[in-house]
Amino acid sequence: MRRVAKPTIAARSAALWSATWPHLVLGVASAAVLYPLLWILKMALSPSQAFDPTPNPIPTAFTLDNFATVIGTDAPGGGWLFGRQLANSLIVSGATACIGLALATTAAYAFSRFRFPGRQSALTAFMVTQIFPGVVMTIPLYILLDAIGLLDSLAGLVLVYSTTSIPFATWMLKGYFDTIPKELEEAALMDGASRFGLFWRVVLPLSRPALAVTGLFSFMTAWNEFILAATFLGHPRSYTLPVVLQRYVGEYGTDWGYFAAGAILTSSVVMALFFVLQKHLVGGLTAGGVKG
Amino acid sequence: MSVVALEQVEKNFGATRIVRGLSLVAEAGEFLVMVGPSGCGKTTTLRMIAGLEAPTAGTIHIGGRDVTALPPKDRDVAMVFQSYALYPHLSVFDNMAFGLTLRGAPKQEIARRVSEAARILELDALLTRRPKELSGGQRQRVAIGRAIVRDPKVFLFDEPLSNLDASLRGQMRAEIAGLHRRLGATMVYVTHDQVEAMMLATRIAVLEGGELRQVGPPQELYHRPKNRFVAGFIGSPPMNFVTGVVGARGGAPVLETRGAALALPDAARALAAGARLTVGIRPHDVRVDGSAIGSTVGFGGEASIVEPMGWESYVHVKTEVGTVIVRIEGATPARPGDRLGLVLPPTALHLFDDAGHALAHPVAQPPPVEGAGG
Numbered sequence: 001m002r003r004v005a006k007p008t009i010a011a012r013s014a015a016l017w018s019a020t021w022p023h024l025v026l027g028v029a030s031a032a033v034l035y036p037l038l039w040i041l042k043m044a045l046s047p048s049q050a051f052d053p054t055p056n057p058i059p060t061a062f063t064l065d066n067f068a069t070v071i072g073t074d075a076p077g078g079g080w081l082f083g084r085q086l087a088n089s090l091i092v093s094g095a096t097a098c099i100g101l102a103l104a105t106t107a108a109y110a111f112s113r114f115r116f117p118g119r120q121s122a123l124t125a126f127m128v129t130q131i132f133p134g135v136v137m138t139i140p141l142y143i144l145l146d147a148i149g150l151l152d153s154l155a156g157l158v159l160v161y162s163t164t165s166i167p168f169a170t171w172m173l174k175g176y177f178d179t180i181p182k183e184l185e186e187a188a189l190m191d192g193a194s195r196f197g198l199f200w201r202v203v204l205p206l207s208r209p210a211l212a213v214t215g216l217f218s219f220m221t222a223w224n225e226f227i228l229a230a231t232f233l234g235h236p237r238s239y240t241l242p243v244v245l246q247r248y249v250g251e252y253g254t255d256w257g258y259f260a261a262g263a264i265l266t267s268s269v270v271m272a273l274f275f276v277l278q279k280h281l282v283g284g285l286t287a288g289g290v291k292g
Numbered sequence: 293m294s295v296v297a298l299e300q301v302e303k304n305f306g307a308t309r310i311v312r313g314l315s316l317v318a319e320a321g322e323f324l325v326m327v328g329p330s331g332c333g334k335t336t337t338l339r340m341i342a343g344l345e346a347p348t349a350g351t352i353h354i355g356g357r358d359v360t361a362l363p364p365k366d367r368d369v370a371m372v373f374q375s376y377a378l379y380p381h382l383s384v385f386d387n388m389a390f391g392l393t394l395r396g397a398p399k400q401e402i403a404r405r406v407s408e409a410a411r412i413l414e415l416d417a418l419l420t421r422r423p424k425e426l427s428g429g430q431r432q433r434v435a436i437g438r439a440i441v442r443d444p445k446v447f448l449f450d451e452p453l454s455n456l457d458a459s460l461r462g463q464m465r466a467e468i469a470g471l472h473r474r475l476g477a478t479m480v481y482v483t484h485d486q487v488e489a490m491m492l493a494t495r496i497a498v499l500e501g502g503e504l505r506q507v508g509p510p511q512e513l514y515h516r517p518k519n520r521f522v523a524g525f526i527g528s529p530p531m532n533f534v535t536g537v538v539g540a541r542g543g544a545p546v547l548e549t550r551g552a553a554l555a556l557p558d559a560a561r562a563l564a565a566g567a568r569l570t571v572g573i574r575p576h577d578v579r580v581d582g583s584a585i586g587s588t589v590g591f592g593g594e595a596s597i598v599e600p601m602g603w604e605s606y607v608h609v610k611t612e613v614g615t616v617i618v619r620i621e622g623a624t625p626a627r628p629g630d631r632l633g634l635v636l637p638p639t640a641l642h643l644f645d646d647a648g649h650a651l652a653h654p655v656a657q658p659p660p661v662e663g664a665g666g
Contacts, residue, residue, distance in 0.1 A: 186344050187377035191391035191438070192365040201390075205381045 108173035176210035294355030301350035370439035577640035582633025
């Protein structure tokens with residue numbers, strides 16, 4: 001009996017351990033990710049504007065005053081300033097995602113399906129632009145925007161964000177288009193579709209996951225961008241939210257409560273968008289179309 | 293119903309010549325099957341008829357109109373792909389309606405034609421499903437339905453059954469044959485399966501290396517192949533071939549090979565002695581008979597492979613003139629290693645010259661039957 005029982009216990013503990021350790025690792029990783037978020041939440045809910053140096057991330061006080069103050073900020077000349085700035089961010093990010101996607105999908109489709117002179121060098125050039133950090137382009141872009149009269153305007157910011165997001169979006173979408181079987185397009189051609197018709201009716205509907213990911217990425221990049229926005233926008237009425245957040249960081253002190261509340265408000269829009277698009281962020285849409 | 297005519301069609305991919313000077317006509321209402329080994333250019337030819345590939349040279353006419361430079365949408369042809377190529381994001385109904393929708397057909401007309409095609413193909417209950425919810429056979433039926441609803445001048449099939457399992461393939465083959473009878477449309481069908489070709493075709497075109505080797509009714513290709521390639525490609529198991537030189541024994545022509553002599557038909561009397569010659573004989577024309585061993589028609593040998601099919605058996609026998617496959621009615625007691633005597637009747641021999649061209653065919657064959665199959 002003893003000889004049989006011993007290995008059973010050993011086997012059970014081994015099984016228990018193998019089931020437990022992934023959870024332990026995941027638990028530690030989750031805690032590491034959630035800790036700073038909880039800490040920001042704690043500061044946002046705190047009545048004080050002071051920096052909280054204690055390691056405890058659990059809120060000890062509960063007030064929504066910081067949120068109310070940030071949201072309720074009015075412009076010196078009247079009007080709801082925060083609303084205006086939120087709208088600025090939505091307009092800039094939404095327009096960047098839409099313009100970037102519209103141009104990147106057509107470019108990516110051409111790169112994926114057609115062979116033309118300069119194709120490879122153009123793809124390489126697109127890749128090379130990604131090597132340089134955006135901040136390197138700040139001064140040239142400032143001069144360009146100034147020259148065309150788009151400084152301190154949302155249109156100028158949209159132009160800059162769209163052009164910088166297109167290379168990455170094109171590469172990403174090209175990779176996805178490459179996986180769509182050519183037979184589907186040939187079947188559409190046989191059915192009487194034009195090149196644009198099959199792109200519109202077959203390729204784009206099948207690319208929903210890639211469009212969602214790429215669009216979300218462009219939106220988030222524009223939403224979170226700070227350096228270019230802070231450089232190009234000169235008036236509080238044209239600020240986007242990251243620039244607004246920076247205003248709470250003063251020369252002689254920082255309003256940590258407002259800053260934390262603003263950070264949560266800013267990121268909640270992206271989180272909401274992520275939840276809405278989540279169902280599209282799945283692969284396998286082409287399943288069943290062709291054999292194999 | 294429209295005639296499809298290819299004239300001196302060439303297709304090169306870079307330096308590779310895929311199709312060479314192909315002239316071929318599919319008559320109105322005909323079921324033309326193009327067969328050949330992989331890389332023979334049959335699919336490329338079909339894609340050129342469809343408009344998915346542009347010929348390097350030559351012209352293509354459909355219904356008397358030169359379509360060589362026209363895009364697929366202006367040719368009024370429908371194609372069924374090997375991989376089905378159904379639109380995954382659309383229902384079965386929308387897949388079948390896609391072509392009509394693009395052409396701006398009225399909704400009632402679309403609904404009528406889709407339900408008519410669905411009824412023919414027994415897809416009525418599946419119209420709301422997505423392709424991923426269908427079996428392989430159902431998907432292929434939807435692909436065929438998509439072609440039917442458009443009522444095109446010409447149907448093109450690119451190996452439509454090769455992704456299906458054997459039993460489903462047989463069923464779908466019968467359905468396609470029935471469809472051709474019902475619609476009476478011109479159909480051009482590509483396959484590498486010569487059995488499929490024999491069963492479906494009004495006429496078969498055999499391609500090799502981008503060139504047309506022979507075109508004709510299935511029975512003609514089977515009984516009167518123009519060359520050794522067609523003789524070997526059509527028929528399963530394939531024709532037996534023995535190569536040697538023309539000689540004579542007792543005043544009668546024989547084929548001398550590996551020290552043995554094989555009696556030739558009277559047609560061989562005209563051949564010069566010493567000329568290289570290949571003879572072919574179908575497995576079902578070889579008889580198992582040990583009584584003639586030692587003569588110029590009888591050869592003994594050892595069975596190397598026995599393939600029992602149930603209703604018949606094929607035995608591979610290593611003889612003095614080479615390995616010969618013989619068809620035996622029903623089951624056979626023969627086992628690998630057994631010795632068998634075979635008779636190769638001279639009247640059943642096909643003769644091919646050194647270049648592979650047919651010189652003579654068996655005299656006692658039935659005349660070719662026009663319009664067999666399809």
